[in-house]
Amino acid sequence: MAVLEKENSRGQWRRTATMVREPLAGVFFWLSAFYFVYCARPEDWIPGLAYIPLAKIAAICALAGLLMGAAKSKRRFRDLPKEAMYLAGIIVLLFFSAILSTVWKGGAFFHTLDFSKCLVAWVLTFFVVTSIARLRRIIFIQSASVALIAVVSLVKGRSHPRLEGVIGGIYSNPNDLAFAIVLCLPFCFAFLLRTRNVLGKIAWGFGMLAMCTALFMTASRAGFIDLLVTGTVCLWIFGIRGKRPQLIAAAAVVALIVGFAAGGRLKDRFLAIEGGANIEDTVDESAYGSFEERRYLMEKSLEGIAHYPWGLGMGNFTIYSGTWREVHMSYLQIAVEGGLGSFVLYLMFFGRGFGNLRRIRQLPGNDPETELFAGALYATLVGFVVGALFAPEAYQYFPYFAVAYTSVMVAIANERQQISELPPEPRKRRFRWSHPADSAELASVGEKLPERPRTSAPLFRNER
Secondary structure, eight states, X not given: OHHHHHHHHHHHHHHHHHXXXXXXXXXXHHHHHHHHHHHHOGGGTSTTGGGSOHHHHHHHHHHHHHHHTGGGOSOOGGGOOHHHHHHHHHHHHHHHHHHTOSSOHHXXXXXXXXXXXXXXXXXXXXXHOOSHHHHHHHHHHHHHHHHHHHHHHXXXXXXXXXXXXXXXXXXXXXXXXHHHHHHHHHHHHHHHHHOOOHHHHHHHHHHHHHHHHHHHHHTOHHHHHHXXXXXXXXXXXXXXXXXXXXXXXXXXXXXXXXXXXXXHHHHHHHHXXXXXGGOOSHHHHHHHHHHHHHHHHHHHHHHHHHHOTTOOOTTOHHHHHSSSOOOSOHHHHHHHHHHHHHHXXXXXXXXXXXXXXXXXXXXXXXXXXXXXXXXXXXXXXXXXXXXXXXXXXXXXXXXXXXXXXXXXXXXXXHHHHHHHHSOOOOOOOOOOOOOOXXXXXXXXXXXXSOOOOOOSSOOXXXXX
């Protein structure tokens, strides 16, 4: 037992030393601050922070630190993967569609300029996150922030139907809040399984319970369908393939309890799709109207793609449709606003995410932590691909961050493989004094030495 504790302490010391030696520590701090501000949105629930542009400050500081310390980075711009070029191409085409827009050029231009921060964060993540420890920190910030948002929404949103408007920004819409929760649940699964601390497991379990409760409280039909798909993939990876049957049983119990306790509104919204006698109140009536409206918006988006294949400009479909509503499908959203070129690059971008995970699984010698987070990323990307069929999430950062994590994992695995393939450094030969093994060898050495002649005459100074 003492030997194991000693080995664990040595491993912990090596990990700590590696983290200390990693470059761009200051840039990583500001990048972490940006992730926290974007994911946790403290300005919405901490008084006084709403007047400070925290996200812009963190992004500018991180970018300035990277430019000043670019020489210390392990990676260069030539090392950027293809998916980074695809994302840059999407933003360029969005600017192009804004210039050619017949709806509102200025609005589309500034919407695209705001979305281009995603590319800055993506590139910073690839350059700065150079180890699994740093990647784990970034994913932890995102997952813990969304769990915190779920708790705050439940506490502050008692009087808000469907938790609408409790938190601003990317969480103001109930469907967007449910979508963000579903994309982060696989990461929470990974941290729950990774930690060995009982208090840590309790904390992650409580956070996941709050996230599932908040998702049911939003009564988002698209979020619920996405939860079923993502949860199934998680249970297949972590429960069946990971040989954890107790995880499947616990998930089933939690789903039943949360469904009966907070799923009444969600059930009514599903029944309201049929219309007629199933409509009981204004919320159900809006659910039925929302279903009919979404069908109309999809038809209108196809019409816009046919008439404007270069795109209407980011955010302009709400004006073009005449209903001030977004089309509830991410693929149609990027196609009608960014053009067919953006749509193709969009598909290629997320296809690269699945390709990265495939390459990671094919590499030999992956550690358990890499396998754990690779499984969580796979569940997240599958959840996004399915959820994008029912929600307008083409410009939310979380899916782009997930692809960035896969690119970082591939880069780390390649760097490890390159280090392992390097020839060993030649050992320097050092001169060592030889020590006789025993007294017999010492005597034999003494016999070989010439004897000094003895004389009784005194030695003068010049003879000494």
